[in-house]
Amino acid sequence: MLVSDNLSVNSQGHLTIGGADTIELAAQYGTPLYVMDEELIRKTCRRFKDSIDKYYGGNGLPHYASKAFSCMEMCRVIADEGLGLDAVSIGELYTAKKAGFPMEKVGFHGNNKTNEELEFAVECGVGQIIVDNISEMKRLEAIAAAKNVRPTIMLRIKPGIDAHTHDFVKTGQIDSKFGFALETGEALEAVKEAISCENLDLDGLHCHIGSQIFDIAPFEEAAKVMLGFIAQIKNELGYEIKGLNLGGGFGIKYLEKDDPSPFETYMERVSAVVKSQCESLGIAVPYIHIEPGRSIAAPAGMTLYTVGARKEIPNIRTYVSVDGGMADSPRYILYGSEYEAVVANKADQERSERVTIAGKCCESGDLIGENMPLQHAESGDIIAVLATGAYNYSMSSNYNRLQKPAVVFVKNGESRIVVKRETLDDIIRNDI
Numbered sequence: 514m515l516v517s518d519n520l521s522v523n524s525q526g527h528l529t530i531g532g533a534d535t536i537e538l539a540a541q542y543g544t545p546l547y548v549m550d551e552e553l554i555r556k557t558c559r560r561f562k563d564s565i566d567k568y569y570g571g572n573g574l575p576h577y578a579s580k581a582f583s584c585m586e587m588c589r590v591i592a593d594e595g596l597g598l599d600a601v602s603i604g605e606l607y608t609a610k611k612a613g614f615p616m617e618k619v620g621f622h623g624n625n626k627t628n629e630e631l632e633f634a635v636e637c638g639v640g641q642i643i644v645d646n647i648s649e650m651k652r653l654e655a656i657a658a659a660k661n662v663r664p665t666i667m668l669r670i671k672p673g674i675d676a677h678t679h680d681f682v683k684t685g686q687i688d689s690k691f692g693f694a695l696e697t698g699e700a701l702e703a704v705k706e707a708i709s710c711e712n713l714d715l716d717g718l719h720c721h722i723g724s725q726i727f728d729i730a731p732f733e734e735a736a737k738v739m740l741g742f743i744a745q746i747k748n749e750l751g752y753e754i755k756g757l758n759l760g761g762g763f764g765i766k767y768l769e770k771d772d773p774s775p776f777e778t779y780m781e782r783v784s785a786v787v788k789s790q791c792e793s794l795g796i797a798v799p800y801i802h803i804e805p806g807r808s809i810a811a812p813a814g815m816t817l818y819t820v821g822a823r824k825e826i827p828n829i830r831t832y833v834s835v836d837g838g839m840a841d842s843p844r845y846i847l848y849g850s851e852y853e854a855v856v857a858n859k860a861d862q863e864r865s866e867r868v869t870i871a872g873k874c875c876e877s878g879d880l881i882g883e884n885m886p887l888q889h890a891e892s893g894d895i896i897a898v899l900a901t902g903a904y905n906y907s908m909s910s911n912y913n914r915l916q917k918p919a920v921v922f923v924k925n926g927e928s929r930i931v932v933k934r935e936t937l938d939d940i941i942r943n944d945i
């Protein structure tokens with residue numbers, strides 16, 4: 514029933530995460546509450562780092578995609594585990610910098626970076642700026658020239674791969690707002706332009722084909738296409754591309770029926786493709802970056818809610834309403850994403866009903882999920898929605914002027930707050 518092995522049920526029948534009793538957490542910190550298992554985050558970081566070391570012999574680094582879940586403490590944990598970071602806005606850069614993250618291990622992304630963002634990235638000395646389009650390249654060149662620096666860049670390439678995932682999170686196909694297209698010759702023109710920019714150091718290429726992808730084949734395909742392009746650049750322009758960022762997108766288990774491949778298998782298969790392609794194309798093996806976001810953050814997290822109203826509509830459905838909703842858990846209303854849920858104080862009982870878990874926002878689509886197997890839930894019970902560590906807190910809003918929940922890290926049964934719950938004064942903080 515439980516999607517992750519850091520979850521368990523204690524002798525009181527309470528759900529535990531990382532050894533901490535969720536009912537005690539709810540009582541101590543209030544609900545809604547995001548809970549993240551720090552040990553699982555660290556363990557996953559190590560698995561990524563060890564497998565990239567194993568298959569690329571130290572010539573690779575995972576960059577945690579901080580859009581999945583960013584706060585200062587998360588940046589500190591990622592830094593402590595020796596990973597790099599993918600940031601996609603000045604806000605994510607600022608969070609990392611304030612947390613003391615080594616900025617030379619940061620890749621800065623975005624399809625529409627502002628001059629303010631580019632200047633900040635240059636001032637921070639980020640490791641790479643992943644340039645998305647020609648106008649950005651020219652603006653960055655001017656900023657770098659004015660500061661008399663030569664930032665390292667990668668170019669974001671659309672490899673033309675169709676990843677089998679939700680349309681909204683696909684990014685590698687030609688009809689995408691991200692990056693330069695290969696098929697049209699746009700990418701090669703961009704490489705020429707970048708080489709001609711005196712104040713930019715073109716070091717690598719980047720691609721990212723989508724998110725929540727279970728198949729390894731599209732990743733292998735993307736690596737092949739990108740290496741073919743690196744060889745073309747060498748042959749036609751005599752220029753050596755040294756690095757290749759293969760993006761993120763590894764699928765995770767949200768539901769019992771989900772069966773993603775372990776990412777060690779991804780790393781093994783993709784690295785074999787990289788090495789054999791490099792050999793047959795006669796190019797040096799590039800250094801490799803990958804950018805896992807969801808796979809590091811999601812399985813480590815859960816959201817705790819208190820049940821309020823229960824409405825049984827005969828022959829139609831039962832609504833169990835909780836004290837949060839689309840403001841803290843927007844993925845159902847956005848993508849129809851499904852989750853497993855558990856009544857955390859009845860976790861030793863059977864999930865005997867199927868219910869719709871509804872939020873408290875003022876619209877009918879505000880649901881956590883429909884037709885969800887659940888223990889009999891009554892007012893005052895605590896519901897845990899599982900695997901919510903990615904793209905929930907980071908995409909939360911103040912819709913209906915709800916306060917954003919706190920985030921708590923647990924480790925070996927101990928808990929500590931890492932993001933405070935918003936207060937009512939936070940809600941009006943910027944109002945004049």
Ligand code: LLP
Pocket residue numbers: 578580581599622682684721723724725760761762763804805806807808844848903904
């Ligand atoms: N690198 C780049 C350039 C990306 O655009 C993304 C995600 C990642 C890495 C990390 O992908 P991950 O390993 O987390 O799949 N809000 C959506 C997901 C959007 C993903 C955007 N880009 C969701 O909740 O499913």
